[in-house]
Amino acid sequence: MEKVPTRLNVAPVPPDEIFALNGAFFADTHPQKVSLGVGVYRTDDGKPWPLPAVEKAEKQLAEENDLMRHEYTAIEGDVPFLKIARDLMFGFEGKASEEAAKARIASVQTVAGTGANHLGALFLAHHMKPRNVWLSNPSWANHMTIWELAGVPRKTYPYYHAATRSFDFDGMMSTLENDAEEGDVVLLHACAHNPTGLDPNKEQWIAIADLCERKKLFPFFDSAYQGFASGSLEEDAWAVRYFFDNKPDMEMCVAQSFSKNMGLYGQRTGAFHYITNRSATSIRDVVVNNLCHLIRGEFSMGPRIGCTIVKKIMSSEELTADWHNDLQVMSSRIKSMREALYNELVRLKTPGTWEHIVEQNGMFSYTGLTPKQVYALKDKYHVYLLKSGRASISGLSQKNVAYVALAIDDVVRNVL
Structure with missing residues (x-):
């Protein structure tokens, strides 16, 4: 078949690292795999958490059965x-x-x-x-x-x-x-x-x-x-x-x-x-x-x-109060996981200093791990994080934090 020339001038664009990493994680069948890549909140069981305040709001909205709920809004929005x-x-x-x-x-x-x-x-x-x-x-x-x-x-x-x-x-x-x-x-x-x-x-x-x-x-x-x-x-x-x-x-x-x-x-x-x-x-x-x-x-x-x-x-004053409580639940769990990882690394006497993990704030930690160490974590331990060393703390749990700390300890000691 004769090839038809294209008018397009395109070249491959590198895949988005976060979504590519997430895809590799889902394809991994290892029982102890850990995702520290994508920035989404997870429970201590590693599950998504529809906020209770949001679930209550959704229930109320469903009961109201507003006929306009799928209609257009204004161009500037609601x-x-x-x-x-x-x-x-x-x-x-x-x-x-x-x-x-x-x-x-x-x-x-x-x-x-x-x-x-x-x-x-x-x-x-x-x-x-x-x-x-x-x-x-x-x-x-x-x-x-x-x-x-x-x-x-x-x-x-x-x-x-x-x-x-x-x-x-x-x-x-x-x-x-x-x-x-x-x-x-x-x-x-x-x-x-x-x-x-x-x-x-x-x-x-x-x-x-x-x-x-x-x-x-x-x-x-x-x-x-x-x-x-x-x-x-x-x-x-x-x-x-x-x-x-x-x-x-x-x-x-x-x-x-x-x-x-x-x-x-x-x-x-x-x-x-x-x-x-x-x-x-x-x-x-x-x-x-x-x-x-x-x-x-x-x-x-x-x-x-x-x-x-x-x-x-x-x-709703009630739902707003519920939401404020949900914020406390999420932020508190992130902080506790930072402390748990830090404590495990200190217990293992992992080379280097790790105070930055608890001094940093929010969902992510810039761990200080090198790209080679990050690749070793994925290949040997099935722990996934960005090559920059950025880890999503939400992916840690009481069930996996000791395993992740052991993995980090190993690659820090043995991978330059």
């Missing part, structure tokens, strides 16, 4: 949901200037946190045209892809100090001070930095905010773990709220996800918030209008079911 998401992120309770503060925020619904990051990148690329976006080194791998597709040149600032396994605050500040230009975007993880689990402290966040204001940089917050990281919605939103409350003449934006904190991974529930400066609130509706233009041409409107669950929970 408006009551957007108000809930905004208030959860920025925390207006008891503030005298609440209405003036809310007037600064243009909000739209997105296809989860990834969609919020993408929409924000696309909007800024079209309407602000930044020379560069600055990403932490390392960062969530999808940040690089999102900004590449938006056509904005990517640069990185130091974030992880490998020798001490700590946050490289001095390196970050020095690089942004010396190399970032007015109008550049700086992507910041609001809490539970992915992949390192290392966050600035409050004094450092204040210094970062001052630098962004002085150099006229544009902060872009990615908030994927509010409430999940510490168990406190307020604590995990502290950085975002500090920038918003204390730098009213600085514009910024926030990508918000409900995947982790409500366990709505597959429902793709998120929001994007653009914050004007306090003298430019008149453009808020125009910002929403332009965001809707991008949304209409791409996915028309956000998914309905996830945001309906969020509304049901947040409009």
Whole structure:
């Protein structure tokens, strides 16, 4: 058969490491296999955990049998949901200037946190045209892809100090001070930095905010773990709220996800918030209008079911209290697994220092293991984590943590 030439100019794209690793894990038949790759919450039995508050909300919604439950929403999304998401992120309770503060925020619904990051990148690329976006080194791998597709040149600032396994605050500040230009975007993880689990402290966040204001940089917050990281919605939103409350003449934006904190991974529930400066609130509706233009041409409107669950929970004092308890359950289990792994490594006298495991925060730990050690863990012990050494702590349990520690101890001692 004669070959028909194609008009396409395509080359293979490397597979996504996380999903490829997850596929290899599911194909593995070893009885002691352990998945420390994908960032999803698991119970101590290694099972998914639909949040009890979410299950109650789903039951109530099913009983209500709303005939509109599968209908279209508005292009900007479900408006009551957007108000809930905004208030959860920025925390207006008891503030005298609440209405003036809310007037600064243009909000739209997105296809989860990834969609919020993408929409924000696309909007800024079209309407602000930044020379560069600055990403932490390392960062969530999808940040690089999102900004590449938006056509904005990517640069990185130091974030992880490998020798001490700590946050490289001095390196970050020095690089942004010396190399970032007015109008550049700086992507910041609001809490539970992915992949390192290392966050600035409050004094450092204040210094970062001052630098962004002085150099006229544009902060872009990615908030994927509010409430999940510490168990406190307020604590995990502290950085975002500090920038918003204390730098009213600085514009910024926030990508918000409900995947982790409500366990709505597959429902793709998120929001994007653009914050004007306090003298430019008149453009808020125009910002929403332009965001809707991008949304209409791409996915028309956000998914309905996830945001309906969020509304049901947040409009009920009982369900909200249940959800706060669910956050405590998840964050507490993650912290206990960090301590259990650390204690096992100390008991085994595993070479090196391991305090960083308990000092880090949120779902992930940057373990310090080398790619060769990571491959050895998979090949010899069927323990799966990213080649960077990033481990999803949620994959640990009382049943497997000793096994994982023994495996780490072996590869640290024997694989250089």
